[in-house]
Amino acid sequence: MSGKVIICRCNDVTADEIEALIDSGVTDIEEIKRLLRIGMGPCQGRTCIPLVISILARKTGKRPEEIPLPKTRVPIRPVRVGVLAGGDDE
Amino acid sequence: MSKIAVIGGGIIGVATAYELAKLGEDVILFEKNYFGSGSTFRCASGIRAQFTDEANVRLMKYAVERWERLEDELGFDINFRQTGYLFLATSEEEIEAFKANIRLQNRFGVPTRLIDMDEAKEIVPILNPEPFLAGTWNPRDGKANPFKTLFAYLFRAREMGVDAREHTEVIGFEREGDEITAVRYRSRGKAESVKVDAVLNATNAWAPTINEMAGLKRGIVPIKVYKHQLVKTELLEKGQAEPLVCPPSWNDAYIIQDGEDGGIICGAGIEHEARGLNDVEPTYDFLRGVLRYAVMMAPPLKYAHVIRQWAGFYAKTPDRNPAIGKLLEDFYISAGFSGHGFMMAPAVAQAMAELIARGRSKVPIDWEWYDPYRFERGELHTSAFQIG
Known part of the structure; x- marks a missing residue:
């Protein structure tokens, strides 16, 4: 893979950036997530995490199923603050 | 050269x-999970010298001076x-306490000043000034990226020969007697x-467990672990709430715009004692x-979306000040940061390294x-002023 291939669309992270980080020795998906902010945007990693896992598997010689998913955060889908904070009458 | 285990x-x-x-x-470092997994990678990213006692004000003034040069020193963003x-x-009494x-x-060179709500509103455009009377403002306080900062230190440490695992x-x-001669560790099921x-x-x-391994009483440094949570909104335009904004009388609630993506991080002192270290x-x-407080502070937030919520630990000592020093001849502690480890790190790390290497x-x-x-000894200090 070469050129500017966007893997994480929420935070504009490219395939090159992911590969470079793995090459620098960072191979724990929880660390890759935080350094590149993959899966930390509104989509919660639905788009990017499977792609990151396949890149990580290829580069580390592991099978994709050996790579754990990063911890999922609530809420599963974005929720409006006003809904959770309640109205003035509460 | 001595061999030191961190x-x-x-x-x-x-x-x-x-x-x-x-x-x-010559340093070997052990992390049982992934780097930063305990508290650092869960923190709210704030850095401040606005403490309310001499020791913490002086330490944090020095820490901020280190932070100002850290990017150049470590060569990493x-x-x-x-x-x-x-x-x-929110009250006249509080204004008097703020003035003190x-x-x-x-007195120690931290340029904090009292500001009126017009100026506060200029600094934080989405702020609702109504509930507040005045603010204390230190423009030299700030924030940094906890993930990048930890890895910047780690990359440089490894370049200098640290064996970080x-x-x-x-x-x-x-x-041998009281003296620690070796560290036993386990990696991938293998003990060495x-x-x-x-x-x-x-x-x-986790410090009490390690103290116990060293032959000390588990409670010699009594650390209680509280779950401290944060909520973050979707990515918003920068410049709307860049400082950490906190009315302490509102249960230490605060908001701060993430320096990376502009999402607003919301915290509060709504705490639960952790059921365990998992x-x-x-x-x-x-x-x-937390969102009720956040919306009272910044009403436009109600139109934003929450995208994540997570928890970390405030490892609190009884006076909410960390335990930093020597416990045994060859055994040191730097723990119990009560929510202030990230901001204090550049100063405390240097102090501890110099203590170990130079005395x-x-x-x-x-x-x-x-x-x-x-x-x-039963000597407690006044509680360190908590919050991000």
Whole structure:
């Protein structure tokens, strides 16, 4: 893979950036997530995490199923603050 | 050159390993999970010198000076920005207390000042000024990226020869009398040991367990672990709430715009004692409670979306000040940061490394104030002013 291939669309992270980080020795998906902010945007990693896992598997010689998913955060889908904070009458 | 084992791969352990390497020591660092997994990678990113006692004000003034130069020193982008801290008063009595804090901070060269709500509104455009009377403002306080900062220290430490291992758990010490001679550890199911001259316990919430391994009473440094949660909104345009904004009388609630993506991080002192050291489950009462405060502080937030909620630990000592110092001849502790480990790290790491390598430090740190034996002696200090 070469050129500017966007893997994480929420935070504009490219395939090159992911590969470079793995090459620098960072191979724990929880660390890759935080350094590149993959899966930390509104989509919660639905788009990017499977792609990151396949890149990580290829580069580390592991099978994709050996790579754990990063911890999922609530809420599963974005929720409006006003809904959770309640109205003035509460 | 001595062989020094640092236990704990959070910001305190990693930064101290780096400082020890700078002083020419041979360092091995152990992290049982992934780097930063304990508290550092769950923190709210704030850095402030606005404390309310001399020891913490002087230490944090020095820490901020280190933060200002850290990016150049480590050669890595850590996104440190001096966007300030703004504390807001809701009563006349609180304004008087704020004025006393400002006098103390000014005495040690921290340029905090009292501002009116017009100025506060200019600094924080989405702020609702109505509930507040005045604020204390220090433009030199700020924030940095905890992930990048930890890895900046780690990359530099490794370049300088630090053997930093993650997913490697310390399981015990070998001792001759009181002296620790080796550290036993386990990695991928295999137990090994390494001979060492000194050990630093930098495990924060996990510190009592490591103290016990060293033959000390578990409660010698009594650390209670509280779940401290955060909620973050979707990515928003920058410049709307860059400083950490906090009315302390509202249960220490605060907002701060993430320096990376502009999402607004919301915190509050709605805390639960953790059920155990694996208990980082977010709670619904916190989610609703913190957002009520956030919306009162910044009403436009109600139109934004929450995208994540997470929890970390405040590893609290009884006086909410960390335990920093020597516990045994070759066994040191730097733990119990009570929510302030990230901001204090550049100063505390240097002080601890100099203590271990040289027996004294150039850092303006009040060793008596942070003495790990003060709890045993029943001497508590006034509580360090908490919050991000």
